[in-house]
Amino acid sequence: MRVALYDYAKLYREHREEIDAAIARVLESGQFRWGEEVPAFEEEFANWVDARHAVAVGSGTAALTVALRALGVGPGDEVITVANTDLAGSAAISAVGASVVWVDIDPESRCIDTTACEAAITPQTRALLPVDMYGHPSDMIEMRRIADGHGLALVEDACLALGAEIDGRRLGSLADVTCFSFSSGKHLGAIGAAGACTTQDAALADRVRRLASDGQARGRHYGTKPGLGLHHETEGHNQQMDEMQAAILRAKLPHLDETLAVRRAQADRYTERLAGLADLPGQKTGLRHAWRNYVIELDQRDALAAHLFAREIDCNALYSPPMHLQPVYKGLGYAVGSLPRTERSCNRLLGLPLGPHLSLHQIDIVAEEVRAGLA
Numbered sequence: 001m002r003v004a005l006y007d008y009a010k011l012y013r014e015h016r017e018e019i020d021a022a023i024a025r026v027l028e029s030g031q032f033r034w035g036e037e038v039p040a041f042e043e044e045f046a047n048w049v050d051a052r053h054a055v056a057v058g059s060g061t062a063a064l065t066v067a068l069r070a071l072g073v074g075p076g077d078e079v080i081t082v083a084n085t086d087l088a089g090s091a092a093i094s095a096v097g098a099s100v101v102w103v104d105i106d107p108e109s110r111c112i113d114t115t116a117c118e119a120a121i122t123p124q125t126r127a128l129l130p131v132d133m134y135g136h137p138s139d140m141i142e143m144r145r146i147a148d149g150h151g152l153a154l155v156e157d158a159c160l161a162l163g164a165e166i167d168g169r170r171l172g173s174l175a176d177v178t179c180f181s182f183s184s185g186k187h188l189g190a191i192g193a194a195g196a197c198t199t200q201d202a203a204l205a206d207r208v209r210r211l212a213s214d215g216q217a218r219g220r221h222y223g224t225k226p227g228l229g230l231h232h233e234t235e236g237h238n239q240q241m242d243e244m245q246a247a248i249l250r251a252k253l254p255h256l257d258e259t260l261a262v263r264r265a266q267a268d269r270y271t272e273r274l275a276g277l278a279d280l281p282g283q284k285t286g287l288r289h290a291w292r293n294y295v296i297e298l299d300q301r302d303a304l305a306a307h308l309f310a311r312e313i314d315c316n317a318l319y320s321p322p323m324h325l326q327p328v329y330k331g332l333g334y335a336v337g338s339l340p341r342t343e344r345s346c347n348r349l350l351g352l353p354l355g356p357h358l359s360l361h362q363i364d365i366v367a368e369e370v371r372a373g374l375a
């Protein structure tokens, strides 16, 4: 039987009644965009991550874009981030008209190297955008110190790290804005696209909310008050979460702690079974990993991947190649070798199946086949 990276239908079946009831509630309400579910989800999600404010948006990509815009990042500004991730962060920086600057990673956490980050700051730098790779938190304490010391905005891409902790504190309140994705394969998966921004700053939350709802206060969209026409103080876009996704996420949020515990148990099992076979993902002290992915590194990556595929075990090489070597960014002039630790990680990484759709027995099967494939 195939060991898949994802099985969305299985996860739906596990909570079918609650999800079906949530969908029916939205359909019956007749409110698909400006109803009660989105504000209710925002409150429940803010409570879960222990942030003062959450704004529900249409995707993790939208969360990043709207966060940068709300912080005033724009043309002429530079934003420092990492390249060993997906396109979303870099594309969000370009979308607001700013320039992306990639720096190297810390090979142990695979998150931004804080020393390299500070060294890359120029008079044009306006914001820092660390990415919590695979669920391992960036060093947000040090990133906060750097941002404050240089008067920069700090946006955290926690799309892979919902539930990760630093000193017992869940990610969501350590940056100016923390961005989450509820894409189906993430820790809290919508049935389609969804995301959120969290912040401790009420005025910033309000700006994010307006920018993501066509540049108007949300109440104006309800259209129930006579004479209430358009009122645009800012230019926003339609990047808001819809009612259906909010209702589905509300049904799934109460199960998030359970699925995090499953992920952590699976990661511990891999770490136990794969010891000595490859470079295994670590967890720095004082931090709690959210284990969106279990990504090992080894020189024989391609041969092992072929072995696993032949035994119906899915695996991937995400995220590689890194963004600074992607064709779309050729013009920015980052040569091969410019970010050596990023490139070494991307050339050797292999993501193994992990998630609540799998049993510990399946994790053992994968671990056994990794051992066999390297024998």
Ligand SMILES: *Cc1c(COP(=O)(O)O)cnc(C)c1O
Binding pocket: 059, 060, 061, 062, 085, 086, 088, 089, 131, 157, 159, 160, 181, 182, 183, 193, 194, 195
């Ligand atoms: C998933 C993800 C995103 C984008 O989220 P979407 O909801 O797919 O737009 C951004 N950054 C990282 C690190 C991600 O994993």
